[in-house]
Amino acid sequence: MASENGFTIVDDALQKATEMLQDYGMPKDDAHIALLIRLWNVVPQEVVKVAELLNEDNEIFSRINKNDLADERLTG
Numbered sequence: 001m002a003s004e005n006g007f008t009i010v011d012d013a014l015q016k017a018t019e020m021l022q023d024y025g026m027p028k029d030d031a032h033i034a035l036l037i038r039l040w041n042v043v044p045q046e047v048v049k050v051a052e053l054l055n056e057d058n059e060i061f062s063r064i065n066k067n068d069l070a071d072e073r074l075t076g
Contacts, residue, residue: 007064
């Protein structure tokens with residue numbers, strides 16, 4: 001599987017989860033917070049630390065994220 005397809009699958013899953021939480025009456029921001037907290041608690045701490053390190057690297061961040069989000073982070 002190409003990494004771009006993997007990102008699309010992850011993006012779609014997160015969007016679907018957010019929409020499902022909103023269907024139950026949760027505001028979008030709260031849904032994002034709930035998903036993030038849940039991921040922190042189900043992903044092994046060692047993996048979380050690696051992800052945090054990779055997220056801090058602007059080159060990796062821009063490759064993983066869409067151009068508009070990456071551009072905003074680099075200029076903002």
